């Protein structure tokens with residue numbers, strides 16, 4: 001598979017994870033506020049994982065018109081609604097609190113709207129999408145060695161969610177596809193630790209195929225990386 005040339009990401013660095021969470025929360029709140037000044041409602045797309053919990057908490061305290069903000073999962077584990085394994089559980093616990101308890105959450109697990117209807121229920125495209133990355137190079141719920149993830153990462157296709165298969169349980173996932181993420185105002189990758197920085201450096205320098213390292217899909221396009229040790 002041919003790779004496009006890589007563009008260098010915008011790199012934002014802090015000395016520790018708390019400072020990084022604060023900096024990203026202010027950045028995202030600013031972007032949402034700017035968009036709210038021009039449109040009646042805005043959408044924020046967020047992934048799961050361990051990294052965003054503190055960022056979510058700081059963001060939840062930011063002063064903005066949360067009633068006009070929709071929060072949409074970038075990806076979800078297909079588990080029963082209410083399961084603690086869901087990304088939704090993390091978002092509800094850490095983000096939909098404090099001031100952000102006024103935000104509208106769009107669940108991909110409940111029958112409505114669900115993945116098929118979700119995009120039509122929000123102001124599309126999202127202003128920002130905050131994504132994470134695993135040390136195997138996965139991002140969103142795009143996984144190396146998974147054919148469904150290849151479909152999700154393909155440049156053609158309608159923006160929407162695609163069911164993918166993770167390497168670890170819970171294996172059934174759903175993820176925004178690349179045509180959807182490409183429409184997002186700003187793609188942010190939140191990463192911590194020297195091992196993840198080394199992986200990003202490898203991807204920037206060696207330009208591996210995104211089938212092998214799905215995050216290469218994001219790195220090849222405008223991207224803001226928020227990193228701390």
Ligand SMILES: O=C(O)[C@H](O)[C@@H](O)[C@H](O)[C@H](O)COP(=O)(O)O
Nearest residue numbers: 047048049050051132133139140
């Ligand atoms: O559902 C998920 O787990 C994610 O959306 C996934 O893509 C995550 O962002 C990375 O695995 C990073 O996770 P950590 O922050 O836990 O390293």
